[in-house]
Amino acid sequence: MTLSEIKSALTQVEEVKFTLPNGKQVPPHFHVTEVGNIQKHFIDCGGTIRKESVINFQLFTATDYDHRLSAEKLRSIIELSEEKLELEDLEIEVEYQDETIGKYGLEFQNGLFLLTITQTDCLAKDKCGIPQQKPKIRLSTLHAQENGCTPGSGCC
Numbered sequence: 001m002t003l004s005e006i007k008s009a010l011t012q013v014e015e016v017k018f019t020l021p022n023g024k025q026v027p028p029h030f031h032v033t034e035v036g037n038i039q040k041h042f043i044d045c046g047g048t049i050r051k052e053s054v055i056n057f058q059l060f061t062a063t064d065y066d067h068r069l070s071a072e073k074l075r076s077i078i079e080l081s082e083e084k085l086e087l088e089d090l091e092i093e094v095e096y097q098d099e100t101i102g103k104y105g106l107e108f109q110n111g112l113f114l115l116t117i118t119q120t121d122c123l124a125k126d127k128c129g130i131p132q133q134k135p136k137i138r139l140s141t142l143h144a145q146e147n148g149c150t151p152g153s154g155c156c
Contacts, residue, residue: 001106003055004089007078009108010071014092018059018094021104026059026096026115029067032074034058035081038093046124054093057106060095093118 001009010016040052072119081087081155094115104115122146 001092001108003078003082003087003092004087005108006092006106006113007029007075009113010075010078013071013111016069016071016074016113017111018096019116020096020098020118027061029061029065030058030069031060031062031067032069032077033060034095035077035087037085037087037090042116044123046127048124050123053088053090055087055090057092057094059096062137 015028017028018030020026034056036056036058038054038056041049042052043049092106094106094113096104102115103118105118107114107116117138122128125132
């Protein structure tokens with residue numbers, strides 16, 4: 001989800017609800033404590049220099065149980081961030097403290113903001129020896145095709 005997509009989604013709800021990948025709700029008294037532009041400049045294991053940029057939201061829950069962040073207020077926080085930080089319309093990454101700080105993607109479905117699982121990956125599989133995934137085939141059909149064998153023919 002990009003910055004423009006979350007702003008659009010916020011016009012469709014009054015209450016902002018985030019759901020973790022395990023189905024657990026982020027407590028309703030959460031705060032958005034940071035909105036930022038995270039830039040990553042790195043070299044992959046194949047020697048290619050890369051740059052990535054994302055918009056980062058940090059969610060935090062405290063003991064102020066009556067706190068509620070309205071959709072309108074979150075939209076105004078985003079708009080202020082766009083103005084002051086000159087943010088581009090980039091993908092959003094969400095940080096949330098559970099057992100450890102987790103990084104999540106973001107989707108919007110049925111009035112809920114869903115924190116989605118993110119994964120690491122090798123960006124240079126061809127250069128660092130990671131084999132590409134082989135296609136899955138049925139061995140019974142492969143054997144019959146290669147040898148022209150049929151069950152009961154005695155060729156096996």
